[in-house]
Amino acid sequence: xxRLINRRPDVAARFGLMILPFVIVxxxxxxxxxxxxxxxxxxxxxxxxxxxxxxxxxxxFQPDQRTGDYLLWSDTLSSLTRLxxxxxxxxxxxxxFGILQGLIPYFRASxxxxxxxxxxxxxxxxxxxxxxxxxxxxxxxxxxVMIGIVPxxxxxxxxxxxxxxxxxxxxxxxxxxSTWQIIIRIVVPQMLPRLIDGVRLSLGAAxxxxxxxxxxxxDSGLGxxxxxxxRYLAMDVILPYVAWITFLAFALxxxxxxxxxxxxxxxxxxx
Amino acid sequence: MTSFKLSSLKxxxxxxxxxxxxxxxxxxAHAEAKKDFKVAWSIYVGWMPWGYAMDNGIVKKWADKYDIxxxxxxxxxxxxxxxxxxxxxxxxxxxxxxxxxxxxxxxGVDSTILLICDYSDGNDVIILKGKEDLADxxxxxxxxxxxxxxxxxxxxxxxxxxxxxxxxxxVNTSDADMIAAWSTPDVTAMTTWNPMAAEILAQDDAYxxxxxxxLPGEIQDSLVVNTQTLKxxxxxxxxxxxxxxxxxxxMSADDEAATAAKTAMGEASGTDLAGYEMQLAATEMFYKxxxxxxxxxxxxxxxxxxxxxxxxxxxxxxxxATSPGYIGIELADGTVVGDESNVLLRYTxxxxxxxxxGEL
Numbered sequence: 001x002x003r004l005i006n007r008r009p010d011v012a013a014r015f016g017l018m019i020l021p022f023v024i025v026x027x028x029x030x031x032x033x034x035x036x037x038x039x040x041x042x043x044x045x046x047x048x049x050x051x052x053x054x055x056x057x058x059x060x061f062q063p064d065q066r067t068g069d070y071l072l073w074s075d076t077l078s079s080l081t082r083l084x085x086x087x088x089x090x091x092x093x094x095x096x097f098g099i100l101q102g103l104i105p106y107f108r109a110s111x112x113x114x115x116x117x118x119x120x121x122x123x124x125x126x127x128x129x130x131x132x133x134x135x136x137x138x139x140x141x142x143x144x145v146m147i148g149i150v151p152x153x154x155x156x157x158x159x160x161x162x163x164x165x166x167x168x169x170x171x172x173x174x175x176x177x178s179t180w181q182i183i184i185r186i187v188v189p190q191m192l193p194r195l196i197d198g199v200r201l202s203l204g205a206a207x208x209x210x211x212x213x214x215x216x217x218x219d220s221g222l223g224x225x226x227x228x229x230x231r232y233l234a235m236d237v238i239l240p241y242v243a244w245i246t247f248l249a250f251a252l253x254x255x256x257x258x259x260x261x262x263x264x265x266x267x268x269x270x271x
Numbered sequence: 272m273t274s275f276k277l278s279s280l281k282x283x284x285x286x287x288x289x290x291x292x293x294x295x296x297x298x299x300a301h302a303e304a305k306k307d308f309k310v311a312w313s314i315y316v317g318w319m320p321w322g323y324a325m326d327n328g329i330v331k332k333w334a335d336k337y338d339i340x341x342x343x344x345x346x347x348x349x350x351x352x353x354x355x356x357x358x359x360x361x362x363x364x365x366x367x368x369x370x371x372x373x374x375x376x377x378x379g380v381d382s383t384i385l386l387i388c389d390y391s392d393g394n395d396v397i398i399l400k401g402k403e404d405l406a407d408x409x410x411x412x413x414x415x416x417x418x419x420x421x422x423x424x425x426x427x428x429x430x431x432x433x434x435x436x437x438x439x440x441x442v443n444t445s446d447a448d449m450i451a452a453w454s455t456p457d458v459t460a461m462t463t464w465n466p467m468a469a470e471i472l473a474q475d476d477a478y479x480x481x482x483x484x485x486l487p488g489e490i491q492d493s494l495v496v497n498t499q500t501l502k503x504x505x506x507x508x509x510x511x512x513x514x515x516x517x518x519x520x521x522m523s524a525d526d527e528a529a530t531a532a533k534t535a536m537g538e539a540s541g542t543d544l545a546g547y548e549m550q551l552a553a554t555e556m557f558y559k560x561x562x563x564x565x566x567x568x569x570x571x572x573x574x575x576x577x578x579x580x581x582x583x584x585x586x587x588x589x590x591x592a593t594s595p596g597y598i599g600i601e602l603a604d605g606t607v608v609g610d611e612s613n614v615l616l617r618y619t620x621x622x623x624x625x626x627x628x629g630e631l
Contacts, residue, residue: 020286028290042379042589045358058590065586128451135457136414136444217414217444217452228443231418232374232587233354 047236055236071225072244078220080248082138083210086145087199090206093146094153095195099187101154102161104179112158119151124212131217141213141221148209149202153195160194161187193264200256207249307340308507310363310494311352314345316465316550317389317492318365319536320518326535329521333513337506341514356380356495362507363496367420368616369578371495373587376598376615381498383617385508386515387491387563393484393553395424396468398477400459405480408460409438414452415462417443420490423581425462427489428481453477465550466542484553488566489574498617512622513631516560523558560623567603567620575600575608 009017033046047055060072100107101115123130123144130147134140164187172182214223222245229237261268312321324330325343334341344361346352356364357375366374368384375382399407405428415421422441429435439460444452449467452458453474461471471477483490494511501508522532530544537547557563576595582588583595591597596609601617625631 024286024290027287031287040379042377044378054590128448131448131451131455135455136442136452137457215445216448217442219440219442224443228417230354231350231416233357233378 044233044235047239051236052240055234056240059237059240072241075220075222075225075241076244076248079210079214079222082141082213082221083145083206086142086210087149087203087206089142090146090150090153090202091195091199093150094157094198095191097154098157098195099161099183099191102158103183103187108158115151115154115158119155123148123209127212127216136217141210141218144213145206145209149206152202152205153198156198156201157191157195160198161191164190193260193267196256196260196264200253203249203252203256207245211245304503306338307342308362308500308504309342309344309360310365310496310511311344311346311355311361312365313347313349313352314540315349315365315492316394316540316547316554317556319540319547320388320515320522320532321365322539323522323532323536324514324518327532329514329517333510333517336513337510339504339506339510341507341510350374356497362500363494363511366493366495368491368493368575369420369423369582371493372578372598372600372616373418373582375495377582377587377589377592379615381615381617382495383498383501383619384491384493385496385501385511385619386623387493387557387567388515389492389554389556390488390566391420391464391483391490391492391553392487392555393482394468394550395420395462395464395483395490396472396479397425397428397462397481398453398460398468398471399480400453401476401478403478403480405432406434408480409434411460412440412442412457413460413462414442414444414449414458416446417441418585418587419446421462421464422585423490423578424481424483424486426581426584427486427577431485465553466540466546469546469549482553486577487555488569488571489577508622509625509631512560512626516623516626519556519558523556560627563623564603564620564627567618567623571602571618572606572608575602579609 029046030049033048036043036046037048056072060070063069064071097111097115101111102108127144130140130144134143168186169182172186177185210221211223211226214221215227218224222241226238226241229241310321312318314322321343322345330341330343346355349366350370352361352364353366353370353374355361356366357378357380359380363385364375365388368387371382371384397405397408397413399405399411402408408429413425415425425439425441426436429438444461446463446467449461449463450470453461453471463471468479472479494515496508496511518532522529522536533547533551534544537544540547540550542550557566579588579595579598579600583592583597586592588595588597597613598616599607599609599611599614601607601614603618603620607614622631
């Protein structure tokens with residue numbers, strides 16, 4: 001049937017269409033940048049490619065005059081460390097509480113309402129409280145990332161746990177499994193790949209909280225640099241940093257997906 | 272059935288045109304004689320009169336006199352206001368001389384300080400927790416808004432006692448969170464400005480170890496306008512100058528109208544008359560055009576070099592800068608401090624003189 005919904009692009013067209021929006025944005029940027037630079041060659045808002053590549057060269061491949069660090073890499077290292085610890089702890093807590101909340105009725109009765117309410121509190125709105133509890137150091141940043149994503153992970157995993165067919169749980173019990181054995185042998189193996197899905201979905205939020213935390217009080221990090229450079233509109237540095245953060249987030253997502261494929265191959269069997 | 276076939280080239284071309292239109296909407300305004308002007312300001316003790324003038328018809332009165340339209344727009348974020356001005360969306364902005372040099376001038380936007388509203392005379396403070404001597408700052412972490420006037424005050428203070436920034440660790444902290452930050456145990460040293468500084472100093476263990484009254488005239492809170500716009504539209508400059516000195520005369524008088532104006536300004540900045548008076552005490556306002564002219568024609572070249580060397584040391588004059596004088600600054604008498612072929616910041620007393628002579 002000749003309908004738009006039935007028409008599929010071939011491989012070449014699909015690739016072309018995929019590239020198209022990127023090309024349009026880049027061309028539009030170049031046109032607008034040229035227009036501004038022709039009026040004012042020092043314009044900072046939409047710098048040209050050579051200015052941007054100079055900035056990349058300076059930030060990534062030359063030691064900073066004041067500290068001797070390669071700024072892009074030292075910023076990346078401190079940001080990824082904070083993000084890694086925060087997301088790691090959140091995953092652990094989310095995994096444990098999510099499974100218990102999804103499986104154990106007494107646990108659910110105690111914590112379900114609590115985590116639901118907790119997940120509705122915007123963490124950025126209670127920042128001053130977090131500062132007073134955790135100080136202004138590394139701990140506060142890690143905690144903000146963690147607090148930002150933990151409620152989502154718990155709720156997501158509790159729902160997934162509750163979705164396990166009840167027959168499986170009954171079957172295990174008729175075979176004599178205790179609660180502990182059911183958790184370890186039936187629930188955890190099925191829930192680990194779901195937890196990874198949850199982490200993948202919450203990575204965007206984790207980056208948001210990380211950059212917010214770094215913007216507020218910090219002396220290193222990708223978010224710190226962007227907010228510092230913003231003070232004098234150094235878009236030649238900010239734009240590559242934004243692209244780099246996007247790339248890192250994309251790479252992390254890809255890595256988690258590959259890990260999931262390798263570690264939980266059974267999930268992909270059959271399709 | 273009609274075909275959906277559209278040449279992909281056409282779609283592509285259309286998309287590029289659409290995106291380009293969207294992007295060119297943020298192209299800089301080409302300067303020429305025009306009627307509508309926009310000026311950005313943000314909350315600060317010395318700039319509150321602008322908000323008052325806008326709300327109470329003084330702006331409209333002067334704009335009407337010169338047959339133009341002026342909109343004085345309040346920004347919640349000081350830096351965003353300067354960035355908007357630098358990008359060309361505004362014709363003028365309230366900024367310190369230091370930020371005017373580091374953002375619009377370093378960004379190639381030739382700017383003129385049309386008038387200086389005031390200079391900080393104690394509004395920027397270095398605060399230590401439990402210590403009373405500036406030298407005790409050695410080895411501490413100092414929370415401040417990095418690359419701001421606070422950073423400048425810290426650098427100048429350390430210089431005065433023979434130390435340098437290497438003796439401390441600077442931690443960039445958002446100004447909105449200074450008061451909350453002070454109450455955490457790991458914050459022991461801070462540089463910030465009023466009203467936050469006053470709030471923090473009210474606590475028992477907070478000591479003012481250095482403030483901007485020891486740097487008289489170095490931190491000038493100014494009205495910065497685009498030089499080209501100024502050249503093409505003297506009426507705009509005349510109106511702005513008229514607005515400012517009328518509001519100054521109103522608030523510096525010793526009568527009920529002055530009290531009412533200052534109360535309104537205090538409330539607009541989140542405090543009351545007493546709080547605003549206290550901030551004014553730490554601010555040297557230029558109430559009369561004569562005060563401004565005398566200051567600007569004084570030792571400005573020396574004060575300017577302090578600022579340019581700080582900016583140069585922190586890489587804020589642009590990556591091409593080879594010396595603190597990379598950007599030339601033209602003083603009111605026409606002499607240039609720094610590179611004469613790259614003048615991007617100018618002082619002028621031309622319009623203040625008209626105000627002094629009653630010619631506006």
